[in-house]
Amino acid sequence: MRMKSLATGALALATMGTAGIAVASAAPLPQDPPPAPGLPSPDQLSTLCTQATDPGVSYTTKTNLVENGISPDEGHVADHDLRKAFRNGNFPETFAVTNIAPAGPNMAQADVAISGPRFAGPVEKHLVFVNQGGNWILQHDAAIALIQAASATN
CATH class of the missing domain: 1.20.5 (Single alpha-helices involved in coiled-coils or other helix-helix interfaces)
Structure with a gap:
């Protein structure tokens, strides 16, 4: 029993x-944990990347998206490279943002995977973002790296 x-x-x-x-x-x-308080969301950063790499918008309109703005020399090169990439068929591109973490006071870092019709696979970039006056913008060197990756032609 x-x-x-x-x-x-x-x-x-x-x-x-x-x-x-x-x-x-x-x-x-x-799918991805929500960002910690005070950090941007993946959607915010993805939208920022899309705006910064838009080949149909002049760099003069994008200066508020980049820390300390964009110099005319850098802007003309970026506009040229983005238009060339557009003609090459790189666009539309998408930006998948993951691993958002603090990077210092008023700063965040994140992994950004860039995908588009001409990329064999996503191009991975680790970028830094700055909170200026409540708006998230790209740290200057991160903006240059993003534009170079988005405008790479095969």
Whole structure:
């Protein structure tokens, strides 16, 4: 009789454990954890990258997207390279932003995967962003790296 009760108890525990696992595994897992308070969202940074690399918009309109703006020399080169990449078929491009983390006071860093019709696979860049007056913008060197990656032609 004692063996039967031990077996019944073990079976009951196993059944509850299996049911608990089934319930736990049925719950959806988050795709990417929400950003920590004070950090930008992946959508904010993706939109910023899209705006900064838009081949149809002059660099003069984009100066507010980059820390300390864009010099005329850099802007003319960026506009030329982005238009050339557009003619090459690089666009539309998408920017998948992950691993957003603090990078100092009023700064964030993130991994950005650039995809487009002419890229064999996503081009990965680790970029830095700056919060200026409540708006997230690209750190200057990050903006240059992003534009170079987005305008690379095969």
